[in-house]
Amino acid sequence: MSTSTPDLTHGAGHGDHDDHVTVPLLERFPGRGSAAAWPLGLVGVLLLVGGTFLSWSYTGDVLGDLSINFYPGGVQICMIVLGLVALAFLLAHRGPLSRLGDWLDSAAAVRNLGLGAVAYMAVAIGVIAYESGGLINVNPGGWVSLVGALLLAASGLMLVSRQHKDPLFAKTTSWLEICAIIVLMALVLFGAAYALGIGDGASFVLFLMFVAAAATALAKSGVFTWIGLIAQKNRPVLMLGAFAVAFLFPFTQGGSDENMSIATQVLIFAATALGLNIVVGLAGLLDLGYIAFLGAGAYVGAVLSNSAFATIGWKPPFLVVVLVGAIFSSILGLIIGSPTLRVSGDYLAIVTLAFGEIFRFTMGNLDGNNGPDLTNGPNGVPAIPDLNFFGFDFGQPHNVAGITLGRFANYYFLLLVIAAIIIFVFVRLNNSRIGRGWVAIREDEKAAEAMGVNVFGLKLFAFAGGAFLAGMAGTVKAHHDVSVTPDQYIFLESAFLLAAIVLGGMGTVAGVLVGATILKLLPEKLRFIADYRLLIFGLVLVLMMRFRPEGIIANQRRKLEFHEDDEDLAERIEEVHLEEAEAKA
Amino acid sequence: MTEFLQQIVNGLTLGSLYALIAVGYTVVYGIVQLINFAHGEVFMIGAFGALATWTVLFKGQHGLWVLPIMVLGAVIVSVLTAVVMERIAYRPLRGAPRLAPLITAIGISIFLQEAVRLFYPGAKSKLTFPEIEVVSGTALQVGGLTIQRAAVFTVGALAVSAVLLWFFVNRTRLGQGMQAVSQDPDTAQLMGINVNRIIVIAFALGAALAAVGGVAQGLLNSNIDFRMGFLAGLKAFTAAVLGGIGNIQGAIVGGLTLGIAESMATQFIPGQFGGSAWKDVWAFVLLILVLVFRPQGLLGARVVDRA
Amino acid sequence: MTVTDTPPPPATPSTVGAPILEARGVTMRFGGLTAVKDVDMTVNEGEIVGLIGPNGAGKTTFFNCLTGLYKPTEGVVTLSGQVIPPKPRAVVVAGMARTFQNIRLFANMTALENVMVGRYCRTSSMALTSILRGPKFRREEAATRARAQELLEFVGLGDSAENLARNMPYGDQRRLEIARALATDPKLILLDEPTAGMNPQETKQASDLIFRIRDSGLAVVVIEHDMRFIFNLCDRVLCLVRGEVLVQGSPGEVQSDPRVIEAYIGGGDDDEDDDPTPSLDAGTTQEEQQ
Structure with a gap:
């Protein structure tokens, strides 16, 4: 935790080349590695989620209805979900879920969730202001959530990634894996049905931003690596699940x-x-x-x-x-x-x-x-x-x-x-x-x-x-x-x-x-x-x-074809091959 | 016989237009082995550049003296487009798998068409191209043949461009640099030639000729629209391949050949499959036949097999 | 053919059988340039034949004529008495496989997959079988995998099966290429500079491998620049100069022939040929060529 050399912050083989670009910038962020980062994040989550229970908008006809206290609309619920996910990662970083943090890059996840939340809140407030004629129509709840998002982002930027093991080598039981796939499928179904049901374009864009923020955070934390692996291991379950979701979709409409x-x-x-x-x-x-x-x-x-x-x-x-x-x-x-x-x-x-x-x-x-x-x-x-x-x-x-x-x-x-x-x-x-x-x-x-x-x-x-x-x-x-x-x-x-x-x-x-x-x-x-x-x-x-x-x-092989000179990537993909071969044996 | 000669005249006109565009494909291909799919849009933008020049500076004027300035305007807009395109989209992809620049080109092509449609005032439908004295107006009658005035301009523009091009490629330092790069870019680089600059010049050169083509098209059709680049670009590409891609003389020969072949097909293919409804089909059939059976073209490509 | 007087191979002495590959009057012209001129070559079963010659002598061009990459202007190539058409695939199907001077592995496939591709022409699952996956498909797929693994072990890469070809060390890539060629079940294998860029220890391993390939019943043709390697390895050596066979005979004969020395020292700088063979001792240049 106290380490400040960026190279050590990456676990074995976790050499996503994007990170190399961002590291120098992150290092310059004031207060990086300070002990305040973690509590700051908790406060951020609290404010972010708390804000959603307050009214965001004076008028009730923008982005669904966000004008009622203690009755969050769809746009606000997205932020609640995002906040809870961030909380989970914070607790994985230090606290009761820290065993999870041994495997995942929780700091990167918090960082991406925070930045995503800031962007989301900025757009949401912008839309409210634009559609109802002025920032004056943005109610305190919106500002509270925005401040929460900013704090969360700051916390994410200040947190230093823990040394973590590569999720590729996590040994999980098969029932857990199948549950994960089912949950994933259910989320996809629910998300798709929800997205299709959204009436106005602005809410739709916000929903997409939410999905993008959550997806990047999960990807950066390494969850997707694990999901990719279990998807490969349980291919029939995945296929069946996907088909079931697609089959059930019309019934949600x-x-x-x-x-x-x-x-x-x-x-x-x-x-x-x-x-x-x-x-x-x-x-x-x-x-x-x-x-x-x-x-x-x-x-x-x-x-x-x-x-x-x-x-x-x-x-x-x-x-x-x-x-x-x-x-x-x-x-x-x-x-x-x-x-x-x-x-x-x-x-x-x-x-x-x-x-x-x-x-x-x-x-x-x-x-x-x-x-x-x-x-x-x-x-x-x-x-x-x-x-x-x-x-x-x-x-x-x-x-x-x-x-x-x-x-x-x-x-x-x-x-x-x-x-x-x-x-x-x-x-x-x-x-x-x-x-x-x-x-x-x-x-x-x-x-x-x-x-x-x-x-x-x-x-x-x-x-x-x-x-x-x-x-x-x-x-x-x-x-x-x-x-x-x-x-x-x-x-x-x-x-x-x-x-x-x-x-x-x-x-x-x-x-x-x-x-x-x-x-x-x-x-x-x-x-x-x-x-x-x-x-x-x-x-x-x-x-x-x-x-x-x-x-x-x-597709891993295609990726290599487009990045012929990326040795890190090649080595990482090779690890996946070895892992799969091991799983088969 | 008159019919035949008339079709030759029509074919030469059309062919000159194709040739003006085809040079752009060939020059770029000869140097970076890239099919600049978006070149047809550069041609289209040239036409709009000319129209914009006229609308802003000379609205209501029809004297011949505005034509050179319109052409200049067209050339400036086209060259800028091509150079920016090369710098932003193509240059970073050098050395990437072939698929990447091709898809980029499709992207640029759609982007440019839409940009013109959305941001050029009134471009959502066809726009009238100004009439210019001497080069538009009543057609000339020569011995029973009808020759459009704009056709004379088109053929003339090709002739002048061809001479200037020849002079540039063979008699200037830059032109010789271009030849060197097309032979062997690595060695050329070692010999102190700035390869990036040469590539930009190749793009600019092709764009300039395409812009002239754009003006010619405007005068010939007396209107222009944002879709005109797609088909013209494809046909010009056919012409470039027909003549042997990478070969500048080939592009001109190929353009003229394609133009004449198309006119002849319209006139002389009997029965229901003749006529103007099928002329594009025959042009594409020709394209396929050439690509399959003589990919090196009529005059031989600079690069025959790039396995 | 008699057993040579150079150090005999470590395993059994070669048992030379009937001719397997016969090239008669192979000539290859590019425009006005004759790269290979009227070359005859016979390879017998269980024999290792070396092909040497100075830079640009037409060795690789001759190889390409044999393997169908080029269609020779004149001449006939027969394999086990059958004339083989000059198409790379027909040549492989007929039973002649090759490696490349500049390694041409499928870089983004694993070692095992590379070798499995080599099995392509000896397996037959087509679209419908692949889609429906009947017992035949499974059996064939399992057999392909097993055979590929076996070949990897044969060349000493048993542990690298899941490594991507591009990540493997240079020497391993050369061996992998040999395994891939062996997977096509050839009667004859042509190796184009199998030790280029290798250190002495790797070269030693390579010659051991070639002996083992020969002992498993295949005939081998090797192009190489490393004289010591070739004279230790081969039963017979052909020296090609300017597209023609200069000398042919046992390693001892060729080694002591003054014309060979003359050709290497005197004529080494002729490069009228477009054959991209690198200079005599600089095997390492191939790494750059890739």
Whole structure:
């Protein structure tokens, strides 16, 4: 505790390179290492939480209702939760939970929670002042909490990290691990349901800030390292849990079609992005025309549907349509892939982009005037009827256990199945002979070829396989969207899909789910930035590539590929490998 | 026959435009092996730079004398954009996996389009480009051929640019530095050439030509919009590859070839798959065919295989 | 072929069998430049053949012709009597594996995974099997893993299975590359400068390893600059100069041939070849080349 050399403050192997940058700055903070830090933190928590029980705002129509004493609103509850988490870490630093502190970097957690709370309070007070016309309308509770947040942040900056063991080597019993996963899943479900239910943009932003602050704090403290490890150990539990959460989600929405519509869109987008992730993340092929394969599936779904505007007379059952759409899509993939996969990286990107544009133009042209009438040209195929599985009408609401599930919920379940199939394929392929071949190709194509890996075959398989999955999703999308038009399949959509992968983390399932959710959910919830959506999107892509090219949730190997010269990282990842091997043995 | 010649004229016009943009792809690629995807937006910004210059300084004037100043305005805006882009976005990514600059380029491209759409007054819809005496107005009739006045400007601008470019690359110290860097950046650095400066110059050079292209496009179409860079950029890239990416003469030859091929396809592909509805499709089909079967282009690329 | 008069290998003397690799009249031209000119080479079962020559003599180019990285302008390469097509993968499938002069491991994979990639062409699980994971898949996956571990132990890296290739010491990386090549079940293994950049002790280990590979029934071809290493190791040595075979014979014969000494001392500075072979004694330069 009394140590002041920053290097010792990091536990064995805990060499997160971000920390090296911040350490000198932290050292300059006055009172660093002083005994006052810890009690200061306790006072901070007290004020922060105490403030939430007082009124923050004079008027009751800002950020929900924050004007009533002893009746905290949603925005205030976030701060209560944050305060309690901070308290737990403070007690882990010194006090009854100090055994936990042996494993976690509690000081870093308090620091991040404190800074996050300050930012949160600043924005909250700013919003109150802005919306109700002046700082005068901010009630004492807000100021109390702000002071609490500032004290907490100061305490965090003054605390010196204890020497702690790496959470990687923590031995925990399996029931504890499974409980942790269940709690995590429940939190995700609750958080997602809560976030979707938030009405105004400002509250939504605040909620995101809260989540970001909590997540960074947990990540910095090392909790996520541990969670990552137990997730790896208990993979089936995790998968099942995640699927259960996704399955339960519609029941939390009380039949609200608006939220379910967003959720369904997120799911379509995520499923497609996961398919693309096989191509980009696993096989390392940059495909900028992937949306065309979704489009191909959708067009097949449309022209083989019962729509009065369908141009082909054949109306097979939907399962057949799904198969036809997927196969048609993958044939397109083979046609475009077999000659082009011999060209190198950048050129492949351009070829696929050109292919995507050709697809869109062609669909827009085949209206009977310029070529055969297949797609009705720019008008597309409208009025596609809802699906009907053995009498189960997707267009009608259904009652399950007293909860109404509307049209979108029906599609949501269907899409969930498709997403599950894609995830299943993704994970299984990744951990197989084929997956190893893909990594080898990404690492060194020539060496892979010289070691007998069928480079061309594997690339083509990824390309056509990805197209197959997109085609499958496309047929459902056609029914979900009711109409299919060429302008749904523009280049920007491909860019969005790619962005979901890049943002979330290439080659990971969780990352792409997070990326897809962020990209689809934010614009829906943040209507006030709607016009600036693409501007911000472009900027985020550039910044992401500059500062965190491996994405929010990084695939370890990808991370190394982007940081070739980071030896610390390589060593740390190796430790994880050793640990996993030990766990298996 | 007149039809044929007419299409040649149209093709040359279009091709000159492509060539002006294509030089930017090729120069940058030749030096840093980077496909600057956002180059089409630099072209678009050039057009808006010209329009802004005219709106601010000469609103209501249509004399030929404003044209050079409009071109200058376009060049300044484009070059600034390109240089800032290189400095902020691309330079930190040198040595990163190829995916990174490509995604960055997509990001920049979207950002620039949106920036213009949101912050240029009235740019949410098409904007009228000013008419300039001599270079716009009634088309010239030469022996049964219709030649737009702006077409003459476009072809002329390409010719002048090509000569200046040739002079710059072969007859100036900087141009020779550029050649050296494109041969071998490490050695060039050891020989005391400031590689970073050369790269900035390559970006600036491409941007300047694209800006001229932007003005030409404005005069040809008499309106501009924020989306114009995407398709033009892609076609110009096709032209650059067609001529052999990294090869400056190649970009010009490729541009003209693509322009003529596109005009001919519009006119002479019979049946339902001809006509202007399919011309972009044929251009992209050409792009794919070239990339697959002759990635080194017509004149041969400087870098043939970068395995 | 007779047993050589240089110090015999520590284990059993080589039992030379039928020819396994035969290269006839291999010629490689790049434009107007002839890098390899009409080279004949025969490798018999259970034999270690050395390929030496000054800088730029075309050794690696010849290697690349054998392994299908280059398509020779003229000439035929047969393996066990079968003509092998000049495609790297076909060559591996036919039973000839190689290592690289500049180590080309899959740097971000573990040692075990690297070797498992080598098993790729000897296993057959395709997409559907991998997705559905039937008993066949599990069996094959387990066998792949077991074989890879066995090979790691063979080259002395049994304890490094979970280490990332990029973190391994230089000498271990060379051995790992050999293990990866062995994983393709070759009849013949081609080693391109296996001791470049190694210290004497590591070199000794490497030659022991090569003897053990030979004793397990494989034929070995080695390119090397270290004369002492090659003359101690090989049953037969070819000396390549300016793309042509200058001398061929037992190590003793080659060692004492005045033309070889002449070629190394007199013609060592010719670099009309684009063969990126580093200078005679400077194995360390390869580390920089990576």
